[in-house]
Amino acid sequence: MIEKMKFLSITGPKADIDRVVYTYLSRYEIHLENALSELKTVKDLRPYIESNPYKEELAKAGELVESYHELLPEHTDRKLKLEEAVDLIHALDSELKELTDKKSGLVGQRDELQASRDKVAPFNGLNYDVKKILGFRFMKFRFGRISREYYEKFYAYVYDSIDTVMFKCEENDEYVWVVYFVPEKLADKIDAIYASMHFERCYLPDEYEGTPVEAGHILDDRISAFQKEIDGIDKEIVEAISSRKDELVAAYFTVRTFSTNFDVRKMAAVTKHDRHNFYILCGWMTQKDAAAFQKEIERDDDTFCIIEDDHNNIMSNPPTKMKNPGLFKPFEMYVEMYGLPSYNELDPTILIGITYSILFGFMFGDAGQGLCLLIGGYLLYRFRKVRLAGIISCCGVFSTIFGFLFGSIFGFEDIIDAVWLRPQEAMVNLPFIGKLNTVFVVAVAIGMGIILMCMVLNIINSVRSHDMEKIYFDTNGVAGFVFYLALTVVLVLYMTGNALPATFILVVMFLIPLIIMFFKEPLTAIVEKKSERIEGGMGMFITQGIFELFEVLLSYFSNTLSFVRVGAFAVSHAAMMQVVLMLAGAEAGGSTNWAVVIGGNLFVCGMEGLIVGIQVLRLEYYELFSRFYRGSGRAFEPYGKAAGEQ
Template sequence: MIEKMKFLSITGPKEDIDRVVDTYLSKYEIHLENALSELKTVQDLRPFVENNPFKDISQRALELSQLLSPDGEQSGHKSMTVSQASDLIEAIGNEAEELKAKEESLISKRNTLKESLERILPFTALNYDLSAILHFKYIKFRFGRISHEYYHKFEDYVYDTIDTVLYKCREDDEYVWLVYFVPDTISNRIDAIYASMHFELITVPDEYKGTPFEATKTLEDSMKAVQIELNDVRKQLATFLELKRDDLLSAKDRLESFSTNFNVRKLAACTRQSRNTFYILCGWMSHHDADSFQRDISDDEKTFCIVEENHENILSRPPTKLLNPGLFKPFELFIKMYGLPAYNEIDPTILIGLTYSFLFGFMFGDVGQGLCLLVGGFLLHRFKKSSLAAIISCCGIFSTIFGFLFGSVFGFEEIIHAVWLRPMQHMTSLPFIGRLNTVFIVSVSIGMGIILLTMILNIINSYRSHDPERTFFDTNGLAGFVFYAGLVLTIVLYMTQNPIPASVLLVIMFALPLAIMFFKEPLTNLLERKARIMPKEKGMFVVQGFFELFEVLLSYFSNTLSFVRVGAFAISHAAMMEVVLMLSGYEAGNINWLVVILGNIFVCGMEGLIVGIQVLRLEYYELFSRFYRGTGRAFKPYGKKL
């Protein structure tokens, strides 16, 4: 169902807008519209332009609250004014910033130490005092790395021909880390040779003491000390914020509320009357909220509200707010995926809830697996609040019901008696067709009933939207309904070997609706009293009408046969479980329960997914395409009801 809406225009002194929003509108769900767009006919309207003074302090409060532990309570309970909230956030923020500054300084120091450690770590095998190397006077040194390919080439062809001493420190799969020494007088030439071998120089600053191994130990000890100090600062910050948790969260909520309230000005308009300037707010409320709001402001001398009952006088379309019983609420997921219904359109949530669950159960009838879906979906919805899990649970109910009708429990068909029939075994004889599986006949019959129902819904929707063509002359309108209903009636009478209606009645049921659908465009023009009834190109009109009519007849046939898949999956489910039992050795009397369990899990998972997709396809293409537009816009409330 779609909740009924009222359009409200709220006005009062300009300086009073914050009080009104905070006192009244924050208590109710109101979908605000742009007042300048809605009130184009009102003279001297101008936008309500002011900078939000709460934006920065509200953002600061949010950032501070994000430093709190996520395990604690996430909302405050203290009542405070906006100025008190601002002062509180300033005080908490200043003290927290001092600790954050210490934290950032320690992090920077730790990163510097880590960088120094990573730089010297590859050279720990060099057992020589680094400070002595770094202060050589006549010998130059170079720390760096070279790839294996060029290192071997250097050793084989170059090393013995130049004046240099090379010390290999470490190697991995890709590089060799080394130190080479060279006399100062020829260092430029030797450096050029090493560079030609793709030697990558690593700068070692004058800050290390002892051997590289001793230097790494010193750096590691320094990093541990800095980390201990850093943990202590973080603990101080966490303890301080936890002590202020209730104050901080209360202030954050208050500032967020005022910041959001202030943003209402973007949708408000201002008008000047005599010496005073008034604000105007426009928006949609549910009937219940609108009545409560009017009662609330009845004694408020500064606030005025006008309710517009006639939606034809309003420029914007009413938003859609779905209101369905709890059992069908999860199926709103499928509605939102397709598109919300327009305000004057039928909400198909209950229809899709019933048909989806029913068709799923028909295609997946098994008591054991149905109960697993029921319980598993219920528990998942209970703990994870998943709408899809709730849908699975509803489908499990119908799977269990059809499991009793088909006499199947985890694929075993000897445990209980079939209340109705066995899908793979029951056959029915039909005139002209012969023997046919009963579930195919039933599934097609269900499909014809659903198609007729969707045609009725299309007539209602089209009538509400004042569309005479779709109401009376469309393939899913009144003409299409008469034709298809007549066809269904004739087939049922023929298959049950009952007398078929007289020829005159058949002409009325078939020929007349087809003629109306053929001439739907001229008939619509005539009904709407347009100047031109028939199109200019009459020859093209006839050809186009003929092929469209042919396509209509073909679509009736294909759409009806599309429901055969319902019976096909009912049979395939029984067949798959029969294969599982055969593989487990059930027929030989030596049953392997592990195979039975794994087979049930596989069938329940794989076929359940496929059946779910196929039923959704039937809903969207065979049901929704006939009557549902899904052109509504969501109801987006400014404030949430307390």
């Protein structure tokens, strides 16, 4: 269902806008519209231009809350005045900035030492003072690494033939770290030979004491000392936040509320008078809130409210606020995914809730698995408010019902009797077709009923939007409804062996709707009293009409057969569970492997449940929504109570 909306114009002295916002509007849900756009015909209006004085404090508070959200509660009952909130934000921001700057300096020094530590670590095998090596004057040295492949080739074929001393240090699966020494005069030649072996040089800074192992220990101690200081600062930051966590959250909500309230000016207009200026706010409220608001300001001499009932005098379209019973609220998610209904359109939430659950239950009929979906979905929705879980829980109800109708519980079909039929066994004889699975016939019959219902809904929506073509001449309008209803009745009579209506009646019921759909554009022009010019001539009009009519007949056929999948999945579900029980040995008469039964049930419940859910959603969107639903509405986005909630 869609809430009834009222359009309000609120006005008062310009200087009084903050009081009105804090006293009234912050406690109601109002969808504000730009007053200048709504009041285009009113002269001497200008925008309300003032910079937000709370912008800086809100940014600081938001940054603090975002940075330390894991230490803060989501809600608090603590309340702060604006001055207290601003003072707290500035004090805490200054304190934390000092600590974080100090921490950043220490982290930088620690990281530099860690980089040095990482550079010297691969040379732990060199048992010589690094600083002395770095001080050599007549002997060149090179620290670096070579891939294992080239190291072995170099050591086997080149090393003994050149004037160099190489010390092997650490190694792994890819590289060998080495230090080689070479006389200064031969350095260029030897370096070239090593370079040809893909030697990658490492440059060590001049800050090591002792051998690489000793230098590593010294660096580790210095790194640990810096880390200890960093940990101490982290502890101070946590204590600073934790000791004032409720105050910080309260300060953030206080400043956010004041900032949001101040930003109402962006939507307001102001009269152009020298002395007595007035603000004007325009927006939508629910009928209930509008009545309560108007009653509340009756004794307020500085605030005036006019409710506009004539929508022809309103520039904007009413926003959509859906209000459905709690059982169907999760299904609003599917409606929102397709598009919100416009204000004058039928809300399909209850329809999708009923049809989706029934079709899912039909395709996934198992009392045991359905009960698991019901309980699991309910608990998840109850404690985590996951809307998809609420949908799963509703589907679980009908899965359980159809499980009893099909006599299936966790795949076992010998525990309870089928109240209705067993999907794999039930067959029916049909004229012209022969034997056919009963669930296929029932699925198609359900589909035809749903299609007819959607045509009725399309006619209602079209009447509300005053669309003559879609009311009378469309494939889902009156003409299409009469044709498809006649087709449904004839099929039912024929399949049940009853006599068909007279030929004249069949001609009227089939031919006339097709002719109306063929000439829908000229007929619409006549009804709306507009001149209709046939583009391309009569020949092109007839040719195009024939192809469109053929497409319409083909779509009726394909859309109807699309519901066969409902019966197909009911059969396949039973077949999959039969395979699970066969693998578990439950059908062989021997001992049952319960691990296979449990695992198989979990697998089927998860995999087929997902597939069935997607297939039913496809049916909803393509076979139901496409017939009657426009989904061109805009969301009701309230300022005030919803915007200022903690």
